[in-house]
Amino acid sequence: MTEHLKHNYGYLFEDKLLDEISDIAVYKEYKTNTSIIDTNSYITSIPLILEGAIKILREDENGDELVLYYLETGDTCAVTLSCCMKKTKSKIHAVCETDVKLLMIPKEKMVVWLGKYQSWQEFILQSYHNRLEEFIEAVDTIAFMNMDQRLFKYLKDKAFVNHNDVISVTHQEIANDLHTSRVVISRLLKSLEKKSKIKLQRNQIRVLEL
DNA sequence: ACATTAAGTGATT
């Protein structure tokens, strides 16, 4: 675990902080599609992702969802930070896009480290910045892009975080992630295939233009 | 061979 930590965060944090992290953090592994954080749950620790990708979704009162962005190796989640600081309920839902390995840092330590280590402070601020940028990108996508553009962006993003241009999903699952209907997705996928941007198979889509 | 699930399509709003 220490090796894993150093590999991903060694260039960011000083040795003393790395030691503290490996002393205190709780190592966890999750399988693809398991839920890490549920909407309305309370959070008491923040994650440092060692491996894999996590899909962040917004959920309405009916349980309908919409993908906002992905967290990857080397990321943490600023929403989680503010959430556990203020003891408010989570406003998002986090699901493993791939198998995930991560470290959970208890919020008490995370606060102490803010004062103790400049590298930690910078890391947290940078993370806030990254999350905001991604959030704005998500808003732009939803507000300004047509469904066909959103779909293609979704496929590219998914291929990217999975490090694989072959995506294993059903049309229905895509429809859920983009908050639309399966029929719409099937039709748009067909037209993307006609434009030679993707190749369709049952339960699989190969993205050709990355 | 049959049932189930995924995907394709025309018509309508």
Next chain:
DNA sequence: AATCACTTAATGT
């Protein structure tokens, strides 16, 4: 772009 109603294709048992 959403919904309905239906068809066709692929897959599991």
